[in-house]
Amino acid sequence: MKRNFILPLIITCVVLLTGGLIFGYIIGSTNIEQKPRQDEIIYKGSNDGTDIEQEAPFTSNENKCIGPNTEVVYKTHYRRCGHTIEEKKPSDDYMVNMTEEQLNDFIIKEHPSWKLKSFSNDKIVIEIEKNHLCPEHYIIGIKDGNLAIYKVNKDGEKILKMKYKDSNILMLKKIDQEKLERGIVVDSLEEVDSVLEDYMS
Structure with a gap:
């Protein structure tokens, strides 16, 4: 009589334990799928109690470089007459794909009288000093x-x-x-x- 009572009890415990493991696995998988990625959320919650979610802004690590449509402005100052003449040109072939550092190194080596004043993907400004008269004379x-x-x-x-x-x-x-x-x-x-x-x- 005692043995007949123990056997159903053991079977019941095994069934409950197995069911609990399966249920726990399903719940855990669901939570993982619903958890927001850290790179998508900056913060949640605000001072007034309203939940706010914001997407992280996209940032690019790509360096600025000169393209074929980059405008190059040459500002030449002629010391003898004091005049400054500005000339705008598209970027030369040798400049394309140069970064600011590469262009600056090139100027120092090849054109010591030039000075890089500003640099962006759209526009570059180069200042040049010359000791003679300008062509307007x-x-x-x-x-x-x-x-x-x-x-x-x-x-x-x-x-x-x-x-x-x-x-x-x-x-x-x-x-x-x-x-x-x-x-x-x-x-x-x-x-x-x-x-x-x-x-x-």
Whole structure:
């Protein structure tokens, strides 16, 4: 009689234990699937008791680099005349895919007179210092003993634009000859005409 009572009890315990293990496994799996990922939630809860969930902002570790459509602004300051000329160009082929550090290293090595002022994917600004006149000027001087007009190029070189025949400078005062030998710098063709009028009248 006692044995008949123990056997059903053992079977009942085994069934309950097995059922409990299965139920616990199912509940645990459900909680894992429903738990929010840490990279999706910044915080939950607020001071007024209202639950708030916010997505973490997307951040990229990708470095800024120059693309084929990046605009490059060259600001050239000419020390002799004090003028600054700004020129905008698309990025050169050798610049494409360069980072700020790579471009700066290139400038230091290849163009010591350049200075990188700002850098972004859309726009780069480079400042350049030159010791000569800017290309906006003309120089009234001498060529083969006659009055001549020179244009200044971007490298500060004098390019002969016009020579006036039969304008022998020996006919001028010594002080005027010295001025022409040094070169008289003017800003426009109108000023050229005004100066020549004094020397050729």
